[in-house]
Amino acid sequence: MHIPDGYFSPQTCAVLYAACIPFWITAAQKLKKKLNTKMVPLLSLFSAFSFVVMMFNIPVPGGTTAHAIGSVLMAVLLGPWAAVMGVSAALLIQALFFGDGGILSFGANAFNMAVVMPFTGYYVWRMLNKAGNPSPVRQALYAAIAGYVGINAAALLAGIELGIQPLLFHSPDGTPLYCPYGLSHAIPAMMFAHLTVGGLAEGFVTGGVLLFLKRLMPEIMVDLKAEAAA
Amino acid sequence: MKAVSRIWTGLIGLALVSPLGLLASGDAWGEWGREFFQKALGFIPEGLGRLSDVWNAPLPDYTLPGIGEVPGYIISAIVGIGLVAAFTWLMGKALSGNSTSSKN
16 A cells, blocks of 8 residues: 555645645644653554564455555554554655655555554544453454454545546546556455455454453553553 | 563564565555556556656665565565664654753
């Protein structure tokens, strides 16, 4: 879902950068209030996890690949605003140093994976947890569902952004200038990859890591709970 | 926070096995290089061709020049973990700098 430069028109890139800015500003303000807590080291840790988990490409039938992102995990553990900062940081390093996702399209990629994805996942997680105090296994299951829904929301958005390109940006004779595949091609392709492999990977990572931390590192859960609540 | 340092160690472990991610052949949908379109469509969309190399990353696709794919991927993972950690740490520093200056 790391869209390279050239797939989006400059106008699309500008709009999606602009869409990110209020989220980045708010996230920075929220982070600023937590500088005396353990938030920054925990944010570093899970941002680095997000970076490395995205390197585990998994084959999707049909010859493409997908991977987990770790965005909903961060939202569940540290809150959605921390996830905005953390995943944006991982995506920025990927774009600048590794050419994974474009520079012009960084705003779009951040909007999909570092804004829409963590907030969607976070609200699904909150909704599922509404009733009482679920057991750790049930919480892990809820986190997995939140991860699955979150990554698919991001994939749908990426599919729409790609699919509108040939509609909006073409030469007078109709030749596409940027992504040449329309909505009827881009949305099914993005959704197929993420309703199957990508979603399951995200669910597994989100639920699995949460359960792992709860079972084997209860001490870090105490810190995480304090940060997410504050 | 002993648990935190154990997780950092775990991340290096993940970096060491990251080449598993190379087993999946092909690109993700919508992440092809521009040559893909020459083959698939017979032409490269004009804007796509123009903007696709606007930035040249030093370690493109997690590879290092002159180093094999697998060790290059592992080194990229470790470098990336370090860069993300450094960047988030600097972000924290920058924000704390802001708060002192705004108080004065």
